[in-house]
Every structure is written in C-alpha cells, then in structure tokens.
Amino acid sequence: MDANIVWHEEAVTAAEREQQNGHPGFVLWFTGLSGSGKSTLANAVDRYFHEHGYQSYVLDGDNVRHGLNQDLGFSPEDREENIRRIGEVAHLFVKAGTIVSTAFISPYESDRAKARALLPEGRFIEVFVDCPLETCEERDPKGLYKKARAGEIPSFTGINAPYEPPRQPEVTLKTGEGTGEENVKELVDKLTPFL
Incomplete structure (x- = not known):
C-alpha cells in the first residue's frame, strides 16, 4: 500500500453506532453450493x-x-478477489453498527x-448452508x-471446481431437510446470544 495513504479515524465510533442501533454489528457469512438456499435464507433473516x-x-x-465486482470472472484468482472485496465491504458495514448477511458460494x-480475520472476535458468524449436491442440482434455480x-x-x-466446506462453522443449516421457515427459525434461535 502507498505510504501516503493513511487511515482516517471516524468522528462517530462503531460503539456509538451500535449503542444508537441497540445491537452489535456483525457478519452472517452464508456459504454453500449454488442452489443450497444461501440467498433465500439471507433475505428471510433480513x-x-x-x-x-x-x-x-x-x-x-x-x-x-x-456492480462492484463486474470486472471479475470465475478463475481461482478472481474468486479470491471477489471474496476479498466482499470481506472489506462487510467490515465497513460492521463498523457502521449494521448486521450484514453475505450470500456467496465462497468456495475456498x-x-x-x-x-x-478482518473482524473482531465474535463478529463473523459463518453459516454453512449444507445441502447435498444432488438436491442443489434438482433445484437448479438458475439452470x-x-x-x-x-x-x-x-469451473x-x-x-468441475472445488468447494471446501467449513470445518467449524458457527452455524450449520441443513437446507435439504425441513422447510425454509424452519431453517430461519433455527438460525434466529442460534443468533440469540449475538442480538
């Protein structure tokens, strides 16, 4: 990074924003295969x-x-940059005292x-949307x-490209089982300590 670029401290702190909002800011990082239900769950909990x-x-x-990532393809390098940018944007949302849900395959x-690593301890909640490949293929909402x-x-x-499931996610939702409403209730119940 250029030595002439210096972080500018905000006049309003993250703690002040959280106090005004009445809750902490944190990231719900939904990860899983295409068609597993990441976007559906993220929007339902939103x-x-x-x-x-x-x-x-x-x-x-x-x-x-x-928009932001329209210049990226799907090579391993572009996927890495895609997630790097999203991590940075999510970090800014948390500093604003907001709960941000990210719905990305994020395979690596x-x-x-x-x-x-961009966030303080306890502010990144990895949600593994665990759905069998066969079920995702049956759903295939985008073809x-x-x-x-x-x-x-x-790729x-x-x-024909890998997906590395989380080893220790904070939350695992098996979306091949039960209803969407049941999955959302399970997630909200598990988030109670954070709210």
Whole structure:
C-alpha cells in the first residue's frame, strides 16, 4: 500500500453506532453450493431483522457482480478477489453498527478465513448452508448445473471446481431437510446470544 495513504479515524465510533442501533454489528457469512438456499435464507433473516427493528443488509453474490465486482470472472484468482472485496465491504458495514448477511458460494476456506480475520472476535458468524449436491442440482434455480454438466460453464463449483466446506462453522443449516421457515427459525434461535 502507498505510504501516503493513511487511515482516517471516524468522528462517530462503531460503539456509538451500535449503542444508537441497540445491537452489535456483525457478519452472517452464508456459504454453500449454488442452489443450497444461501440467498433465500439471507433475505428471510433480513426480513426478520427489519421487522424486529435491527439495522441489517444483504450482500448477494449475483447482485454484487452486477456492480462492484463486474470486472471479475470465475478463475481461482478472481474468486479470491471477489471474496476479498466482499470481506472489506462487510467490515465497513460492521463498523457502521449494521448486521450484514453475505450470500456467496465462497468456495475456498482460506478466503473465508481472511474475511473473518478482518473482524473482531465474535463478529463473523459463518453459516454453512449444507445441502447435498444432488438436491442443489434438482433445484437448479438458475439452470447453471445443467449448463455446467453440458460443458457450457467451466469451473462451476461442485461440478468441475472445488468447494471446501467449513470445518467449524458457527452455524450449520441443513437446507435439504425441513422447510425454509424452519431453517430461519433455527438460525434466529442460534443468533440469540449475538442480538
């Protein structure tokens, strides 16, 4: 980094923002295969937060690639940069006292670890959206698995690119079992100590 770039301290601290919001800022990092239910869960819990007076926002993988990360492809290097940028943005949301949910495949454990390292202890909650590949392929909401199996999408996670499941996530949701409502209730129940 250029030695002439210096961090500017904010006039309003993260602690002051959290006091005003009435809750801490933290990241819910949803990770899992395409079609596992990451975005659905992130948006459902965001709806819960909104209805209960929490300041929250969802950073969705596809939405972010329409703007901030539109210059990135899907090579391992670009995937790493994609997650690096999201980690930095999520960090800023937490400093603003906001609960931010990130819905990204984020296939590499090392990239998720780097995002975690940006935040204070207890402010990064990894949510493994654990769904069998077969179920994700059956759902295939965007038709991506079909294209990947036909060779139209190279480096598709779970088919011809790796996915490294979290070893010790704070929360695991088995979205191949039960309903979406049950998954959201389970997540909210597990978040009680953080709220």
